[in-house]
Amino acid sequence: MKQMPSRYRARFINSLSGFKSANLIATQDNQGNTNVAIFSSIVHLGASPALVGFIMRPDTGQRHTLDNIIETQTYTINQVSEAFYQQAHQTSARYSIDDSEFDMTGLECGYIDNVPFVKQSNLKYVVKLKEIMPIPLNNTQMVIGEITDVLCEESVIEKDGYIDIEALQTVTISGLDSYHSSQRLSRLSYAKPDIPLHEIESSK
Amino acid sequence: MKQMPSRYRARFINSLSGFKSANLIATQDNQGNTNVAIFSSIVHLGASPALVGFIMRPDTGQRHTLDNIIETQTYTINQVSEAFYQQAHQTSARYSIDDSEFDMTGLECGYIDNVPFVKQSNLKYVVKLKEIMPIPLNNTQMVIGEITDVLCEESVIEKDGYIDIEALQTVTISGLDSYHSSQRLSRLSYAKPDIPLHEIESSK
Numbered sequence: 001m002k003q004m005p006s007r008y009r010a011r012f013i014n015s016l017s018g019f020k021s022a023n024l025i026a027t028q029d030n031q032g033n034t035n036v037a038i039f040s041s042i043v044h045l046g047a048s049p050a051l052v053g054f055i056m057r058p059d060t061g062q063r064h065t066l067d068n069i070i071e072t073q074t075y076t077i078n079q080v081s082e083a084f085y086q087q088a089h090q091t092s093a094r095y096s097i098d099d100s101e102f103d104m105t106g107l108e109c110g111y112i113d114n115v116p117f118v119k120q121s122n123l124k125y126v127v128k129l130k131e132i133m134p135i136p137l138n139n140t141q142m143v144i145g146e147i148t149d150v151l152c153e154e155s156v157i158e159k160d161g162y163i164d165i166e167a168l169q170t171v172t173i174s175g176l177d178s179y180h181s182s183q184r185l186s187r188l189s190y191a192k193p194d195i196p197l198h199e200i201e202s203s204k
Numbered sequence: 205m206k207q208m209p210s211r212y213r214a215r216f217i218n219s220l221s222g223f224k225s226a227n228l229i230a231t232q233d234n235q236g237n238t239n240v241a242i243f244s245s246i247v248h249l250g251a252s253p254a255l256v257g258f259i260m261r262p263d264t265g266q267r268h269t270l271d272n273i274i275e276t277q278t279y280t281i282n283q284v285s286e287a288f289y290q291q292a293h294q295t296s297a298r299y300s301i302d303d304s305e306f307d308m309t310g311l312e313c314g315y316i317d318n319v320p321f322v323k324q325s326n327l328k329y330v331v332k333l334k335e336i337m338p339i340p341l342n343n344t345q346m347v348i349g350e351i352t353d354v355l356c357e358e359s360v361i362e363k364d365g366y367i368d369i370e371a372l373q374t375v376t377i378s379g380l381d382s383y384h385s386s387q388r389l390s391r392l393s394y395a396k397p398d399i400p401l402h403e404i405e406s407s408k
Contacts, residue, residue, distance in 0.1 A: 001254065001354070004365065011365035013251035016329055016351065018283050018369065019376035019386065020248070021222030043247050044224070045259060046342040047217035050205060055249060079222050085389060086401055093395040104397065125220055130341055137334055137348060138250040144341060147220065150205070161208065161215035162379045165222065172223035172376050172386060175366045177393070177404065180386035182223065185289060185375065187382040191297040193308065197290055200381065 015175040022080035022173045024088055025054070026109070026116040027068035034109055034116045035064045036101045038088045040173045042077060050147040052077065052127060058139050064097060066132075069143065073129045076112070078121035081169040085179045087120075112149065122168040125150040159203040162187070219379040226284035226377045228292055229258070230313070230320040231272035238313055238320045239268045240305045242292045244377045246281060254351040256281065256331060262343050268301060270336075273347065277333045280316070282325035285373040289383045291324075316353065326372040329354040363407040366391070 004012060020040040028034045039062070045051035056066050069075050080088040084107065091101040102109045108119035117124045127145035134141050156164045172180050187200035208216060224244040232238045243266070249255035260270050273279050284292040288311065295305040306313045312323035321328045331349035338345050360368045376384050391404035 001351070006252065008365035009254075010251040012354075012361070012367060013254045013351065014248055015365075015367035015369055016254075016281075016327070016354065017246045017248040017256055018225030018227055018374055019223050020225065023222055041247055042221050043245055043259065044218055044221040045339065045344060046261070047214040048210065049342060050213075050217045050220075051342055052221055055247065057250070077220075082389065086392065089392045090395050090401060093397045095397050099397075123220070133337065133339070135249065135337070135348070138253060138255055140249060142346065144339070147205070147217065150216075150220065157216070161212035161219075162382065163216060163219035165219055165378050166382075166384060170222055170378075171389065172384075174369050174374075174386075175391075178366065178370075178391045179389045180370060180376075181389055182376060182378075182384035182386055185286065185383040185385055187379075188290065188293045189381070191294045193297045193299050193303075197294060 011175055019172040019174055019180070022085065022088065022171045022179065024078040024080060024091065024118050024121065025065050025075055026078060026118055027065050027072065027075045028116050029068050029071050034100045034102055035068055036091055036107055036118060037062045037065045038080065038091050045144065051130065051144055052147060053142050053144045056141040056143055066143065069129055074115045075127050075145065076115055076117040076124050077127055078118040078124040079165065079168065079170045081122050082171055082181055083169065084120045085171050089177070112151065117151070123152045123163065123165065123170065155204065157204070164204065215379055223376045223378055223384070226289065226292065226375045226383065228282040228284060228295065228322050228325065229269050229279055230282060230322055231269050231276065231279045232320050233272050233275050238304045238306050239272055240295055240311055240322060241266045241269045242284065242295050249348065255334065255348055256351060257346050257348045260345040260347055270347065273333055278319045279331050279349070280319055280321040280328050281331055282322040282328040283369065283372065283374045285326050286375055286385055287373065288324045289375050293381070293383070316355065321355070327356045327367065327369065327374065359408065361408070368408065
């Protein structure tokens, strides 16, 4: 691996972790200038309190996202779906600080409690900043926030609380740039020793 | 959200982050007793050095995984594919410390440099522990390691370094228990302002 050219290596190593989440983080500064950027590193940290994290790299155009989060302490996370995954990818271009990616990509900006979100997104939520944890090993940071409000149509929520994000046509990412739709194999029951698994039927 | 019953809330919040990676982490203790457990929180941290993280929860049967990693400092991460996703899910049952999940689930154990891996997995790699970062907000930990060796058939590696994990039938997880195969929409070119995106063709 050490002999791989840098871009080759980035694509190779990025493929190893498996499929990743595709989300847009929408923010604004104190003057109301909006920003939206795609992230594939959103990770569930816990349900109670409802915590979600993502990785901030030092060397990307996504720096405006973190500046805004530090300034306003709030942001929204917006799942990316098939209908606008190309616009979502385009947010990764290095636009000037004066240009909102909303204007540049055709994504539409809405507001909840004065926090911007992506109107096209079928599942989005408001997050309040809790902590920024430095990762000195590679000069990245994990940004951790608490989920306070969720916007999602009720028809895709199963009776047991599971949200059918496939029905929302949420996409998934592999590597740096490959986008995929999904096809459910099954939901599996809670695993116990000596008891065979069974499939969980839909109960929407 | 505060009024949601605990299990309902867990399923609901776990659905919000989007699609997740499906990986088995294989470990052993100093006596050679093996363990394998499924994780959906593997996250790419950086390509140079090649760092990968995952979240350890305090309240699960996965504790043996962390004990072994601390003891031996090494582990393998094994992508889960369609052919064995049910066996992979079954590893989350709370087996006794004396039972190896390999024996209990029918997953086959191989070794590379004396570190166990899952033979059924089409893409797996050896990881050396670098750091365990506590997340006091919810008493979890992020375990960070460096990738040292990758086992993968060369035919699925594109000329630019991207690994076609869809061709390996790697699965993705939504929520706590839903498994999905994938269908590529496209690979998209590196985004630049004012230049339209194009699709990247396969070059295997």
